[in-house]
Amino acid sequence: MAELLIKNGIVFDPINGVKGEKMDICIKDGKIVESVSSEAKVIDASGCIVMPGGVDAHTHIAGGKVNAGRLLRPEDGRKGLEPRTSVCRACSGYSVPNTFATGYRYAKMGYTFLMEPAMPPLKARHMHEELMDTPIVDKAGMPLLDNNWMTLQYVKSGDIEKLAAYIAWMINATKGYGVKIVNPGGTEAWGWRKNCGLEDPVPYFDVTPAEIIKALAEANERLSLPHSIHLHANRLGQPGNYETTLKTYDLVKDIKPSRDRQVMHATHVQFHSYGGTKWADFESKADEIAKYVNQHEHITIDLGAVMLGDTTTMTADGPMEYNLYLLTGRKWTNCDVELETGAGITPFLYSGKVPVNTIQWAIGIELALLVEDPWKVVLTTDHPNGGPFITYPILISLLMSRKRREEVMKEVHSVINQRAVLPTIERELDWYEIAIMTRGTPAKILGLHEHGKGHLGIGADADVAIYEISPEETDAGRIQKALLSAKYTIKGGEVVVKDGEVVAAPEGRTFYVDVRYEDEEVWKEMLGDLERMFKEYYTVSLANYPVQDHYVPKPYVIKAGAAE
Amino acid sequence: MPTITDVVCPLCGCLCDNISVEVEDNAVKKVSGACAVGRAKLLGHESRIRSPMIREGGEFRECSYEEAIRKAAEILAAARRPLLYGWSSTVCEAHKVGILLAEVLGGVIDNTASVCHGPTVQAVQGVGLPTCTLGEVKNRADLIIYWGANPVEAHGNHMRRYSYISKGWFRPGGKKDRKLVVVDVRETRTAKMADLFIKVEPNKDYLVLAALRAIVNGFADVIPDEVGGVPKERLVELAEMMKKAQFGIIFFGMGLTQSRYKHNNIEQAISLVRDLYAFTKFAIMPMRGHYNVTGFNQVCTWQTGFPFAVDFARGYAWYNPGETAANDVLSRKECDAALIVASDPAAHFPAESVKYLAKIPLVVIDPYPNLTTEIADVVIPSAISGIEAEGTAYRMDKVPLRLKKLVDSEFMTDEEILERILDEVLKIKGLR
Numbered sequence: 001m002a003e004l005l006i007k008n009g010i011v012f013d014p015i016n017g018v019k020g021e022k023m024d025i026c027i028k029d030g031k032i033v034e035s036v037s038s039e040a041k042v043i044d045a046s047g048c049i050v051m052p053g054g055v056d057a058h059t060h061i062a063g064g065k066v067n068a069g070r071l072l073r074p075e076d077g078r079k080g081l082e083p084r085t086s087v088c089r090a091c092s093g094y095s096v097p098n099t100f101a102t103g104y105r106y107a108k109m110g111y112t113f114l115m116e117p118a119m120p121p122l123k124a125r126h127m128h129e130e131l132m133d134t135p136i137v138d139k140a141g142m143p144l145l146d147n148n149w150m151t152l153q154y155v156k157s158g159d160i161e162k163l164a165a166y167i168a169w170m171i172n173a174t175k176g177y178g179v180k181i182v183n184p185g186g187t188e189a190w191g192w193r194k195n196c197g198l199e200d201p202v203p204y205f206d207v208t209p210a211e212i213i214k215a216l217a218e219a220n221e222r223l224s225l226p227h228s229i230h231l232h233a234n235r236l237g238q239p240g241n242y243e244t245t246l247k248t249y250d251l252v253k254d255i256k257p258s259r260d261r262q263v264m265h266a267t268h269v270q271f272h273s274y275g276g277t278k279w280a281d282f283e284s285k286a287d288e289i290a291k292y293v294n295q296h297e298h299i300t301i302d303l304g305a306v307m308l309g310d311t312t313t314m315t316a317d318g319p320m321e322y323n324l325y326l327l328t329g330r331k332w333t334n335c336d337v338e339l340e341t342g343a344g345i346t347p348f349l350y351s352g353k354v355p356v357n358t359i360q361w362a363i364g365i366e367l368a369l370l371v372e373d374p375w376k377v378v379l380t381t382d383h384p385n386g387g388p389f390i391t392y393p394i395l396i397s398l399l400m401s402r403k404r405r406e407e408v409m410k411e412v413h414s415v416i417n418q419r420a421v422l423p424t425i426e427r428e429l430d431w432y433e434i435a436i437m438t439r440g441t442p443a444k445i446l447g448l449h450e451h452g453k454g455h456l457g458i459g460a461d462a463d464v465a466i467y468e469i470s471p472e473e474t475d476a477g478r479i480q481k482a483l484l485s486a487k488y489t490i491k492g493g494e495v496v497v498k499d500g501e502v503v504a505a506p507e508g509r510t511f512y513v514d515v516r517y518e519d520e521e522v523w524k525e526m527l528g529d530l531e532r533m534f535k536e537y538y539t540v541s542l543a544n545y546p547v548q549d550h551y552v553p554k555p556y557v558i559k560a561g562a563a564e
Numbered sequence: 565m566p567t568i569t570d571v572v573c574p575l576c577g578c579l580c581d582n583i584s585v586e587v588e589d590n591a592v593k594k595v596s597g598a599c600a601v602g603r604a605k606l607l608g609h610e611s612r613i614r615s616p617m618i619r620e621g622g623e624f625r626e627c628s629y630e631e632a633i634r635k636a637a638e639i640l641a642a643a644r645r646p647l648l649y650g651w652s653s654t655v656c657e658a659h660k661v662g663i664l665l666a667e668v669l670g671g672v673i674d675n676t677a678s679v680c681h682g683p684t685v686q687a688v689q690g691v692g693l694p695t696c697t698l699g700e701v702k703n704r705a706d707l708i709i710y711w712g713a714n715p716v717e718a719h720g721n722h723m724r725r726y727s728y729i730s731k732g733w734f735r736p737g738g739k740k741d742r743k744l745v746v747v748d749v750r751e752t753r754t755a756k757m758a759d760l761f762i763k764v765e766p767n768k769d770y771l772v773l774a775a776l777r778a779i780v781n782g783f784a785d786v787i788p789d790e791v792g793g794v795p796k797e798r799l800v801e802l803a804e805m806m807k808k809a810q811f812g813i814i815f816f817g818m819g820l821t822q823s824r825y826k827h828n829n830i831e832q833a834i835s836l837v838r839d840l841y842a843f844t845k846f847a848i849m850p851m852r853g854h855y856n857v858t859g860f861n862q863v864c865t866w867q868t869g870f871p872f873a874v875d876f877a878r879g880y881a882w883y884n885p886g887e888t889a890a891n892d893v894l895s896r897k898e899c900d901a902a903l904i905v906a907s908d909p910a911a912h913f914p915a916e917s918v919k920y921l922a923k924i925p926l927v928v929i930d931p932y933p934n935l936t937t938e939i940a941d942v943v944i945p946s947a948i949s950g951i952e953a954e955g956t957a958y959r960m961d962k963v964p965l966r967l968k969k970l971v972d973s974e975f976m977t978d979e980e981i982l983e984r985i986l987d988e989v990l991k992i993k994g995l996r
Contacts, residue, residue, distance in 0.1 A: 062866075067862055068962075070866065070870075071689070071861070071865050072693075074869075077869035077883065081880040081881065083878065083879025084667050084668075084879050090667055090881050092868060092870070092880065097869070098865075098867060098869040099866050099867065100867070122697065122699075123962070123963060125956065125966070126862070126958075129656065129956065130866050133866060133867060149733070192704075192810065193841060322841065331690065331692035332694065332838065333692040333694065333695070334693075334695065334696075334847075335696060335697070336695075336847070337696070337700070338696075338703060536733075537703055537732060537733050538699055539697070539699040540581050540963065540965065541570045541582055543570040544572065544581045544965055
């Protein structure tokens with residue numbers, strides 16, 4: 001493969017401590033190397049910022065739920081129509097883009113790795129089929145394992161070993177990446193149109209969400225998976241939920257991580273940082289959440305920031321989506337998945353004229369600014385829940401420019417001055433901190449930095465973003481424009497975006513974890529339990545359940561547990 | 565005889581995956597676990613298309629795959645507005661090539677949903693769809709309603725594997741723990757099994773659904789003594805059953821989608837289910853017919869953004885059923901060539917559409933002769949997916965399964981044929 005030399009750029013590579021230094025980046029055979037020959041093609045990055053390719057640790061881009069969102073919203077599909085080109089397939093959609101648009105648009109923003117965070121295991125094949133059709137970027141998916149009947153039974157019997165064995169089986173069967181938890185117990189209860197608080201027993205299973213979370217965290221560390229548990233806590237979106245959120249974080253503080261990382265990654269925390277007792281006295285508790293995160297080392301968060309505008313909300317938290325539908329009266333899809341999980345989808349408009357939406361908008365930004373250590377924060381909008389990923393440049397410009405925040409705050413509902421913290425915050429993030437939140441932190445919390453992602457050290461994957469902007473630039477509009485259309489995006493050593501246009505669309509790889517559980521006795525007993533569940537209760541056979549190799553044509557396998 | 569277990573049946577939207585077949589001399593000899601129709605398909609029959617054929621002077625002439633594929637590509641590449649239709653009895657891998665071909669050609673691509681559950685899709689786009697996978701019904705449902713659907717005859721194993729007769733975690737007694745309600749215009753074999761059968765006058769389903777919604781929402785007083793031929797007491801009884809169920813489901817078929825008011829019927833049925841969430845847990849699911857009609861809608865949605873009836877004339881996907889579905893472009897005599905894959909529109913489309921289809925250059929890919937191959941200009945035989953070729957299919961509840969290859973075939977697969985047509989088209993257009 002051709003050699004590349006990126007010259008004279010200002011490099012931000014936080015994992016290697018490179019903080020805005022003018023230096024050259026050498027690329028050969030898809031990797032970052034020490035030096036290249038004089039034959040190397042030169043990219044002049046003078047006056048540009050150079051970063052590793054972006055890593056999105058939480059973005060709903062593929063699978064049954066996302067596709068149900070596309071099907072539900074042809075009106076959204078019409079928003080993003082782009083004709084076929086000599087390089088690109090036809091594109092559609094804004095908050096629910098087709099798979100091709102997802103790959104191209106992320107690449108244009110300089111992103112090269114995406115984590116689909118909510119794969120229903122029974123429909124794992126569907127997620128992989130969509131990932132196969134998502135060009136350019138590398139990607140992975142996490143199976144939902146918390147409302148699962150096998151999990152619930154092992155939590156009840158307190159059998160962490162069998163739970164770990166089962167998780168290992170499931171991650172292998174789904175070609176998945178880690179343990180995803182969404183409204184533990186609550187989505188199972190939704191099978192009866194009910195929901196669960198943190199200490200409420202799950203109907204018929206006699207375990208509590210708190211017990212499920214602790215057990216999964218212990219099993220996750222027992223297996224020494226690259227990522228920690230990835231948690232969507234109970235009571236998402238409810239006024240006053242920050243207390244539940246803090247209690248949830250505290251559940252796992254004494255569990256020892258098996259690797260140099262957090263024990264729990266709490267996702268889309270904006271939706272879990274609400275004070276008040278009802279919509280009328282709804283307020284931001286971002287300061288309380290940030291205080292906890294600042295004082296503890298076992299937890300990392302991603303923002304789930306809200307960007308004002310229309311979007312499509314989608315989650316495995318079935319009861320939450322139903323409640324949202326009751327608020328708006330707009331269309332609503334729900335799909336419960338046997339023995340495992342569920343999904344809900346409804347369109348939503350975040351309006352700056354609405355007090356609650358205004359406070360939600362403030363909270364996402366507050367969290368990013370109030371958590372002192374950017375190594376604990378990943379920048380996300382929980383695409384498309386808080387807003388489509390295409391709004392990331394707007395979010396970043398808000399984090400970097402207090403002036404821009406003040407302009408927006410003048411336009412939105414005045415409630416922001418009473419029930420949000422944002423007007424009092426002066427902090428402006430710099431490019432290094434942005435690089436941490438969009439590259440370093442997500443790669444590290446997922447364990448991907450050990451596999452060449454999120455940095456530009458020697459041997460790393462040659463995934464590079466070059467933005468045409470000076471590190472001194474403070475104008476929010478220019479920041480936004482530069483981030484939306486990378487000057488260059490290089491993926492695996494190949495130039496895929498030039499001057500904001502996709503110039504090549506190679507297939508990306510699918511990352512998955514191969515994890516082994518070593519105690520044969522326990523493994524056999526777990527398999528016996530599993531066989532019974534398939535024979536009696538699943539509607540597909542055990543033999544047809546695991547995802548076949550056909551669905552991962554370009555794999556990258558990370559070994560964990562006894563396979564490591 | 566070697567036995568192959570866990571075979572996925574490539575017949576209907578049930579996609580039963582508990583089938584065993586015995587294979588001898590490269591032929592399926594014995595099938596167990598399938599319904600009568602599924603067994604017949606798996607056993608196969610003799611009347612295959614033996615060779616690729618091109619019509620010349622009104623008569624078919626047998627030819628090589630190469631010649632047929634080149635001819636097909638010439639027809640499609642020369643067309644200004646080709647129609648690519650069918651897709652519901654083949655695998656997703658073929659759908660992907662078909663969609664790319666439509667994009668390259670700037671054609672219209674549509675599947676059989678547009679004359680089947682297309683109205684369901686349109687209703688979902690209006691109001692959404694509270695649904696579930698079939699195992700949720702098996703494990704939880706205590707009230708099962710079939711509306712305008714007759715699974716005893718159309719989806720042979722549906723009740724035994726997934727609904728009324730199956731046993732589940734919370735319903736260990738099977739049908740003893742459940743109630744069955746059937747709503748139809750005639751007393752079908754399914755209706756004969758029901759605890760409550762409600763006979764609706766033809767084309768009055770909308771009224772009955774609207775009346776049920778009124779009753780469920782507390783407005784029984786405005787309902788007349790009889791609605792759509794159903795006495796009010798029956799409707800009140802059904803509404804009470806629904807509200808009191810712990811987990812209810814409505815399975816609906818073409819009796820609801822293709823009778824008068826079409827997608828409006830489905831919107832009412834879905835809205836009824838939404839209303840019931842004020843009281844209990846409920847779900848609704850279309851009884852999809854062909855084994856992979858769901859799969860096409862899924863692939864088309866993630867690849868183009870839209871589920872069927874996609875027009876690429878503008879270079880991007882334009883979706884507007886009523887303008888861009890197969891019968892729309894045929895009845896306007898707008899398309900000037902057609903490619904039909906794995907379906908038989910000549911047997912199912914309105915006469916005017918079929919007459920026009922017979923006039924334009926027509927390419928058909930199918931394992932078996934049918935009415936559409938009779939009017940074709942190029943016929944390309946293919947291996948039978950799920951028997952002679954593997955690939956992906958989506959069950960009616962959108963659970964994807966991998967179909968197996970059970971025996972070898974002398975025929976090319978749909979995917980291979982389409983790949984080669986695409987390749988030829990790209991060459992003709994100077995794009996490769």
